[in-house]
Amino acid sequence: MLNTMALGQQHVLSFSPDGKWFALINDQGILRLWDTETNELKQEYTPNLQLSGPCTALTWVISTAPAAESIEGKKSKKNRRSLTNTLYLALGTSNGRVSLYSFALGKIERTLKGDGHNGKVTCLVQDGEGNIYSSGEDCQILVWSLTEEKKLSSWSVGPEKPYSIVYLPISNNLIVGGRQIKVYSVATHELVQTFTGHTADINMLNSLVLGDRVEYVTSTSRMERIICLWKVGKKGRNKSAACTLLMEDVAHCVTCQVDNQGNVRVASVTRSGVIHVYLIGIESLKPEKPIKPKITIEVVSDSETVIAPIPAIAVSLNYSSQSNELIFGYGNQSFLCFERLTPNFVERHQVLIRTDPKSLYLASGKGNKKDVKTGSTQKTITPIVNEADVEYKSSTTVSKKKLKPVEMPMESRLQNLNLNAPPGSGAPQAQSKVQLLVQALHSKDNVLLCSVLHTHDIKTIQLTLHKLPVQYVGPLVNELTQFMQQKRMNVEYAVDWLKVLVQTHSSQLMALGSEDLLSKFGPCIGLIEHRVNCLNELTKIHGRLELLINQIKRNTEEDHLNSANVLVYEDNDSSDSDLEEEGEKSGSNDEWDEDIEDTEIMDQDQDGENNEGSGNEDDEEMEV
Structure with a gap:
């Protein structure tokens, strides 16, 4: 089963049934077709934006109707044979229509009749009949017939918008991925089963069959770094x-396969351009423990000066000649190279x-003149200029006669020095970065965007968001959501900007409505809830670490107390000093006795004199 794989929010890509061709829709809704064997860009289709609108979804289909002969009319036998190609691309557009693109003619051959979607088509898939x-943004599933070229039936899968669908041929069910995964019966249009487990919109679904005709579905969402494998069975809700x-990052492409040994092989390309390959046994399918990749593959350039990574764009396990091979493409949306690789586990x-595909493309354009004439490659001609003879001039030329020396008086120079300015008055003030932010959001320059968002100055953030146009609020929220998935430093910056953004543009955000507001801030809320769920475990770890640290400190303090004495204090009134003082006192007892006798004699003499004095005073009183 061929499934469309989402790249970002609007771009889709897919390999042909035999793996020879690769189709991709870029940012502008332009379809491009590559030959995976020769790495050549074969076709490029730009739709009429006024009539059909840009392409939003694609899938490879095989039609047995000889439409090429009937449309072209009378042609030669050689031309009719070349146009009887049954390989088509079904394209979904932004106006809700489904058209068939002929690979042989290089244009839209016919458009399926009937009322389309009231909005853009989000995904297309073909069954075996x-x-x-x-699926469209109007929450409808439409069934189209290739033979009759018209719409057959439709049913609603709302209220959530579907972004990816996949068909299961054994059970004749259609899997619809929105915020939840819903299983619908194609015959009765009845909801059979529901799976819940993603916090963001599901943008990729793939199917595989294990064991005795047991169907499984792989899913991934826009803002999560996980791939879930679901077993489709009986009726039920909220199956794990x-x-x-x-x-390591959000997935941009997912493919799966069951090898000859019955093991499940899953390969994914992340947003950073890294390929993950998983090898899972049927007996090891356990929901408790997450599975890490068996192999991680990176592609880098072979430049002599700078080793730069080359991002991978797509990967597939279903179109290789050997069961254990994978085919992957690397480069960018304009220059791609494809390669087949056998993983070494x-x-x-x-x-x-590897060599950068862009440099290979430019090198082949310079060396081959025939390709330049046919327009298959571009050739860049660099003029030969002698730098010694080059005279650089500014855009405004002024003759030397008009130039006059400008002399500034001493008073003005002293004023410019501003010697009497108070300290701190020359501190830099907060400035608005709205022009840089608008330029970064418009050009999607990650380096320029990081230079603007990497600030904690609240005044600068307030000035920038106050002058930011309203049409750039949505793209800024998307960029801040991506920032919240990165390192802790970027998360802190994103939280500061989100706080001020909600306060500054609250009226514009409330005018969007509940559904649009939820779609804008839904991924942010999911990330915040995911981080808050880890808070309990982090608190437990923090408490245990504190207990261990306190115990270590207590043990070190006890060892410190049992060590040698740091200070020794000697008391003069101790027993040793008393013995010495007793020896000294025994030797000087005689001196103390003599001193005592002398003092007693002197006291007696003084008492006698006092008595005589008191007697004379009594005699005088008697005479008076």
């Missing part, structure tokens, strides 16, 4: 995932050194 199922796969981390 020649029907196409499409069979297993969970961990990634002995090495955990593999780094592939």
Whole structure:
């Protein structure tokens, strides 16, 4: 089963049934087709924006109707044989229509009849009976017939918008991915089963069959770094995932396969351009423990000066000649190279050194003149200039006669020095960065955006967001949501900007309505809830660490008390000093006795004199 794989929010990509062709829709809704064997860009289709609108979804289909002969009319036998190609691309547009793109003609051959979606088409998938199922933003599933070229039926899957669908041929069910995963019966349009486990919108679904015709579905969301594997069975709600796969970043492409030994192989390409390969046995499908990748593959450039990473764009396990091979493409949306690789499960981390596809493209354009004439490659001609003869001039040329020396008086120079300015008055003031922020959001320059958002100055943030146009509030929220998934430093910056953003543009945000507001801030709320769920475990770890640290400190203090004495204090009234003083006193007792006798004699003499004096005073009183 061929499934469309989402790249970002609007871009989609897919390999052909035989893996020879690769189709991608870029940011502007332009379709591009590559040959995976020669790495050549074969076709590029720009839709009429006024009639059909940009492309939003695609899937490869095989049609047996000889439409090429009937449309072209009378042609030669050679041309009719070349146009009887049954390989088509079903394209969904932003106006809700489904069209068939002919690979042989290089244009839209026909558009399916009937009322389309009231909004853009989000995903397309084909079943084995020649029907196409499409999902749209109007929460509707439409069934289209390729043979009759018209709409057959439709049913509602709301209120959540579906972003990805996949068809299960064994059970004749259609899996719809929105905020939840819902299983619908194609025959009765009845909701059979529901899976809940993602916090953001599900943008990729893939199906596989294990064991005795047991169907499984893999899913991943826009803002999560996990891949969930679900078992589709009987009726029920809120079934848990069979297993969970961990990634280092958000997935942009997911593919799965069951090998000859019955093991499950899953490969994913993350937003950072890294390929993860998982090898899972059927007996190890356990929901308790997440599974880490068996191999991580990175592609880097072979430049002599700078070793720069080359991001991977797509990967597939279903279109290789051998069961254990994978095909992947690396580069960017304009320049791609494809390669087949047999993973080596002995090495955990593999780094592939390759040449940048852009440099290869430019080099081939310079060397081959025939390709330049046909327009298949571009050639850049650099003029040969002697730098010694070059004279650089400014945009405004002024003749030397008009230039006059400007002399500034001493008074003005002293005023410019500002010697009497109070201290602290020359501190830099907060400035608005609204122009840089608008430029970064418009050009999607990550380096410029980081230079603007990496600040904790509240005044600068307030001035910038106060002057920010309203149409850039939504893209800023998306960028801040991506910041919250990165390191702790970026999370702190994102929280500061989100606080001021909600306070500054609260009226504009409330005018969006509950649904649009939830779609904007839903991923942020999911990330915050995910981080808050880890708070209890972190608190337990913090408490245990404090207990260990306090115990270590207590043990070190006891050892310090049992060590040698730091200070010794000698008391003069101790027993040793008393013995010495007694010896000294025994030797000087005689001196103390003599002193005592002398003092007693002197006291007696003084008492006699006092008595005589008192007698004379009594005689005088008697005479008076």
